[in-house]
Amino acid sequence: MHAYRSHTCAGLSRDNVGQTIRLSGWVHRVRDHGGVLFIDLRDHYGMTQVLADPDSPVFKEVEAVRSEWCIRIDGEVKARDADLVNPKIPTGEIEVFIRDLEVLGPADELPLMVFGDQEYPEETRLRYRFLDLRREAMQRNMTLRSDVVASIRKRMWDSGFREFQTPIITASSPEGARDFLVPSRLHPGKFYALPQAPQQFKQLLMVSGFDKYFQIAPCFRDEDPRADRSPTDFYQLDMEMSFVEQQDVFDTIQPVITGIFEEFGGGRTVDQDWPQISYRDAALWYGTDKPDLRNPIKMQVVSDHFRGSGFAIFAKLLEQDGTEVRAIPAPGGGSRKFCDRMNAFAQKEGLPGMGYIFWRDQGQGMEAAGPLAKNIGPERTEAIRQQLGLDVGDAAFFLGGKPEAFETVAGKARVTIGNELGLTETDRFAFAWIVDFPIYEQDEETGKIDFEHNPFSMPQGGMAALEGDPLQVLGYQYDLACNGYELVSGAIRNHRPEIMFKAFEIADYGRDEVESRFGGMVKAFQYGAPPHGGCAAGIDRIVMLLADEVNIREVILFPMNQRAEDLMMEAPSEPSNEQLRELRLRVLPPEE
DSSP states (O other), X not given: OOSSOSSOTTOOOGGGTTOEEEEEEEEEEEEEETXXXXXXXXXXXXXXXXXXXXXXXXXXXXXXXXXXXXEEEEEEEEEOOGGGOOTTSTTTTEEEEEEEEEEEEOOOSOSSOSSSOOOOOHHHHHHTHHHHTTSHHHHHHHHHHHHHHHHHHHHHHHTTOEEOOOOSSBOOOOSSSBOEEEEOSSXXXXXXXXXXXXXXXXXXXXXXXXXXXXXXEEEEOBOOOBTTBOSSEEEEEEEEEESOOHHHHHHHHHHHHHHHHHHHSTTOEEOSOOOEEEHHHHHHHHSSSSOOTTSOOOOEEOGGGTTTOSXXXXXXXXXXXXXXXXXXXXXXXXXXXXXXHHHHHHHHTTSSOOEEEEEEEXXXXXXXXXXXXXXXXXXXXXXXXXXXXXXXXXXXXXXXXXXHHHHHHHHHHHHHHHHHTTOSOSSEEXXXXXXOEESEEEOTTTOOEEESSOTTBOBTTHHHHTTSOGGGOEESEEEEEETTEEEEEEEEBOOOHHHHHHHHHXXXXXXXXXXXXXXXXXXXXXXXXXXXXXXXXXXXXXXXHHTTOSSGGGGSSSOOOTTSOBTTTTBSOOOOHHHHHHHTOOOOOOOO
């Protein structure tokens, strides 16, 4: 017999009754039933109930074991009585009578229990991650992650892509976040960087003639943590294709993403129709470029109804350039209590409040209620109701000003209204391509033009587009939103050096600076670069959605905490003086 096991803890059934077997695993819990000791023995695969009574030759040893001890047992498989069968586990029809026991690894007093659903502070869970990962939910999440990655790889190979590995130690290249720098011992005073993404390398692969590339790529960014973002490193499905247009990329990645969500989505509906929504429309309708389309609410501009109206705040506001009033329809939200609650929500978000109108039945017909209705009168109120398609029992909320000042709060309000009124579907994955991103933005104070989004996107219209108003230039850049999260980001690349130099020149980056920052790629583009494009899909975020988690750390094996610290490995750590001397570095004391 094998030294440690003949079966896994999920591998026994009624067919094994009467056999002598060997199991190894962890003591999940111990129960004493009148002198008979029952142990739920657990390994990665499942659970088996094992037991010992005073007739067992190792009863004393069994009495000594505690939760999370790692043990090996030999025993005889017995059938459970019919009324004791546990249908919740695969081994529920049998149990094992212990004949021999070996303690493979005793456990100290536990800082957190693996058995049960008790909640522990995240700091405790991350400090003892090796115990936390033994818990059933974490085992399930990490197994899901592994299976998702394996399925993605297979789907990409089946789509004609080849997997290539790009460097981890490379040159610093601004991708929108801070680099992690690595000092060079052989070149004192110089630094490598960990790649924020394989962006330049995958484009160079297209210039090298490889046509279809993908990689499950580690990416490193020194950025602030969020619930849906790791503060140090993350993994993405990175892909690039030659001789393609935007729609080709969409048509390639959609079956991969759809298939993953159908395979691992637990039976939830996976939308097959992925609308393409312009960046500006997404901001207008949803207040975000990653809308949750499970929520049917779509915001609308209602400025004309307030111009010259009796509601002085909006009327005066609309006299200023660049201002507007938007309405958030709230079907079913037509009560003063709900309207007051949403007004308080806006105040918590830093706004003075949200105006509202709600419609109620007064017996003699429909009546519009609320301060706004009284100020603007029945004719304007009725016009708003008809534009928004609302009826008795419904409400609408209003925000005004320059869109960039209230858009984010409006988007959050839309989500809150959808959730509170039960409008948002919870058993569905809804996807949308966000397209037509503006390439440039203007600083209101200085008037300076700079890149708003990816500077390497091909401008729609090519060189001719760059001759006009920069703020009207759109790029072939796109994101895929799902249930309020950005899952995929990509672009058709600017592969023509003359267009690239012109694009950077508009943002006040000279030719010399472009060549010094992106010399390898610029040089490559001068030797017959093909049109190419691609995208990257966040593995961690995909698994987070599939696992129905709201915190990305629940689907990462060994994540950092919110201060970008690894409490288990005690990183970051202070270097030794010998290491600093070898790298010719000096550490300055922190500023007080």
